[in-house]
Amino acid sequence: MNELISKRWSPRAFSPDATISDSDLHAVLEAGRWAPSHGNSQPARFLVGVRGTPTFDAIFEVLTRGNKTWALRASVLLIGCVITADDRGHIPNVEFGLGLAMENMALQAVDLGLISHMMGGFDREAAHTAFAMPEDVRPLVAMALGRPGSVTDLPEDLQAREQRERKRHPLSETVFTGTWGQSLLG
Template identity: 80%
Template sequence: MNELISKRWSPRAFSADATVSDDELRLLLEAARWAPSHGNSQPARFVVGRRGTPAFDKIFDTLTRGNRTWAFRASVLLIGCVITKDDRGDIPNVEFGLGLAMENIALQAVHLGLVAHMMGGFDPEAARTAFDIPADVRPLVAMAVGHQGALEDLPEDLQAREQRERVRHPLSETVFTDSWGQSLFG
């Protein structure tokens, strides 16, 4: 398996002193731009804020209380949105397109020596209001990006979560053949 995939994880410990350069941020978003999408519809759109800017603060304010305990140290916060229509009409599978774009950002972050953490814990309506997001655009996910920080900077409960072993369901539980539940990999 490609090392970018095996090294990707979602830490919460970010360095509050580090920054993401303009070139790095552009590369992350270029990676998103090249993600596959249904009919090449490219539905992914992003609202981006760097730490210390009003845009960062507005994104931060949309996060749930749990995510606020650590995300303030990230260099960049972003909200991944989808357009739902284009000149051909309604766009199918927009979530698929955004998911692939977000994963491309996460993998590009690994390649650059950065870390990224996707978050479902944010208020899409607050984001819509804060950024005047049009009605036909749906904010779906937030992400923190930056440099790995010190474990000690996190609350104790999150320190424990950061150190847990990364576990994935085995293929025998997730890949089937002939009938549901009949594993391809025994």
């Protein structure tokens, strides 16, 4: 397995003083652009706010209270959205396309020495309104990007979560053959 995959995780301890260069931000966004999608429909769209800009502040405002405790230290906040139709009509599987784009972006961030954290905790309706999104656009996920910071800057409950061992279900519990639950790996 590629080391970028095992090194990717979702930290919350961002450096409040770090910035992301325009070239690094462009590389992360370009990685999202090259993600596979249903019929090459490319439904992923992104609202990007760099810390210190009104867009960053507007994205921050739609985050849930828990995410606000740490996301303010990120260098960049973005919202991943999908368009649901194009000139061919309804686009199927748009969530799949955005998910692949977000993972490409997260892996590119790792390659650049950046950290990222995806968030479902935000008010989608408020984001839709705040950014005057067209009716056929759906905001689905937010992401914080930046550089590693100090775990001690986080609230105590998040400090413990930040430092716990990362675990994944074993393949024997997630990969089946024949019938559901029959492990491919024995």
